Amino acid sequence: MNQLGQLVQHLLNRDAVQEHSPINTSTKETPASAELGRLFYSGQYRGDRASYRWEPQDKQVSQLLLLDGDKSAKVLGALAHKQRLDILRLVLQEPLTGPELVERLNMGTTGQLYHHMKALVGADLLVQEERGGTYAIPGHRVLPLLLLLAATSDLMDTTDYIAMTEARTNAPDYLGGPADAYNPHLLLWAVVENCLLEHQHGTCTEVSLILHEDGSITVSDNGRGIPVQALPGVELLRVQSVLTDMDHLRGSAQFFAPGSEKGISMPIVNALSLKLSVTIKRDGRVYQQHYKHGIPQSEVHTVGVTKETGTSVTFLPDRAIFSQSFDLRLIQQQAAEMAANYPNLTLCVLSDSNE
CATH class of the missing domain: 3.30.565.10 (Histidine kinase-like ATPase, C-terminal domain)
Incomplete structure (x- = not known):
């Protein structure tokens, strides 16, 4: 019985190790990156007007923590601007024209909106179908923005x-x-x-x-x-x-x-x-x-x-x-x-x- 118990315990330990091992074991990691671990994620968004799928991602946490600080701050700073964030949140709900955005945001004139829109389009966070047409968010940007808003909600307090x-x-x-x-x-x-x-x-x-x-x-x-x-x-x-x-x-x-x-x-x-x-x-x-x-x-x-x-x-x-x-x-x-x-x-x- 003791030998049988030891065998069962050995099998359980082996299964536990396999269950918690990384999905991708082909990439060699440095000891530091191995300690910090890896991040695996994927997702999909389904709405009435469109649906998007995020292919499975695999990133080392050590690499995320070493992202360029200046560029990371610029990205977060750009999104932290209230009017730009309001624009993105409205367009996430439905494509809108410039005049429609001005009306929804009570900006008064399209001129007040222009420099924000120019920055968001230049950052590939917005696209315009045609001159004077509606603005929308590129499909590959939708999920990152939604996840960023979800993370913001968790960090709100x-x-x-x-x-x-x-x-x-x-x-x-x-x-x-x-x-x-x-x-x-x-x-x-x-x-x-x-x-x-x-x-x-x-x-x-x-x-x-x-x-x-x-x-x-x-x-x-x-x-x-x-x-x-x-x-x-x-x-x-x-x-x-x-x-x-x-x-x-x-x-x-x-x-x-x-x-x-x-x-x-x-x-x-x-x-x-x-x-x-x-x-x-x-x-x-x-x-x-x-x-x-x-x-x-x-x-x-x-x-x-x-x-x-x-x-x-x-x-x-x-x-x-x-x-x-x-x-x-x-x-x-x-x-x-x-x-x-x-x-x-x-x-x-x-x-x-x-x-």
Whole structure:
């Protein structure tokens, strides 16, 4: 039986090696290229007006990583131009004439379109059937463009994370004052501002502030709860957009610290916190997601059911930025003043310490 077991194991190992070996074994590779591996891909696109097929490709990753940096940057830079990208996206849907593109893009005149079209035609990204005719994308360019858009979709959230890293680097712009005296309460009041926005909307009557032993704090309200579903045409869930997207602060409040240049929004609170967790009660369910330095550490998970609504944010200011800690007495004092300004809002300050 032992010999039979050894034989079976030998056969399994051999099959595993064959299964994971490269399809094309005739090309000799250097040790470096062998370590980086090879990329095999093919594909096809089928649309109502046309279909394209990409023959199987085989490229060494080491060669891809050694592409000419200047030329690669020019290609990506040309496609990153918003108007050129809009032109390509429209023509991918259907061939269009110059005047039709001008109308779709609200450019005003064909002259504004000309220099973009000239660059795209020169780069073999567009072809024109005849003078004055429709523009189309050459068949051999369709799949690379679609795959580039697919890859861009997968990398879309990196722009938010880069912005968050920059926010941490440029903390003085948001916090004001000397670096050795950054006030973590500024983050707290920025979160509370969003609760007050819900209260002013008529959908929030209670706010609780709970100071924890580890130095973190929870801000909880009984408002509508941050929407969880994705926005139309966007894969990113609304709650993640609210907590990470610094460019589109839809319905989000900002708190301006004395001496600051920019307002503190929820993404800034997230970026300047070592960790942050959000719990949402909405649509009969309880949702939760966790972050570190503004970067999601989990998907948005359903963790329970409820008949209540509201949002609860727990965060710990990063001690690499904030030398001070939360002061319960100061929080109680500020909350009392705030409650006086909002008589219809119940504002509670609690501590889960044993003191």
